[in-house]
Amino acid sequence: MTQLExxxxxxxxxxxxxxxLSPESLAVIDDSAAHRGHAGHDARGESHFTVEIVAAAFAGESRVKRHRLVNAALxxxxxDRVHALVIQARAPGE
Incomplete structure (x- = not known):
């Protein structure tokens, strides 16, 4: 993913x-268009996201701890800016 995309x-x-988190893989997906007209939608766009992340930092950690690590980073x-975030966090090999 680049700034241009x-x-x-x-x-x-x-x-x-x-x-x-130095992830091995990371996808940040903007889901905002699917939420137009819903509570929390921001007319500026970029308010709802899905994050798919694979990182060694998640190895041996619970789902709650993984989400806390992502939430802390963001x-x-x-x-201020993101209304909703879906997190799919995995350790390598999962």
Whole structure:
């Protein structure tokens, strides 16, 4: 994923997750268009995302701990800009 393929919020999500968790693979999917007219939709776009991430940091960790690691890396965005985040976090080999 490059800056040219994504909006600025998606690019920032990717940058923060790469810096915090050094993932082997990462996909940041903007689901915002599917939520137009719903509560939490932001007219600026980029308000709803799915993150698919595979990182060694998740090895041996519970699903809750994995989500907490992702949420911690994205805390400022979640507080201000991102309304909804679906997290699919796996360790390598899972």
């Amino acid at each position: 994504t909006g600025p919020v998606a690019a920032e999500i990717e940058r923060r997750l790469r810096a915090a 805390a400022a965005l979640l507080a």
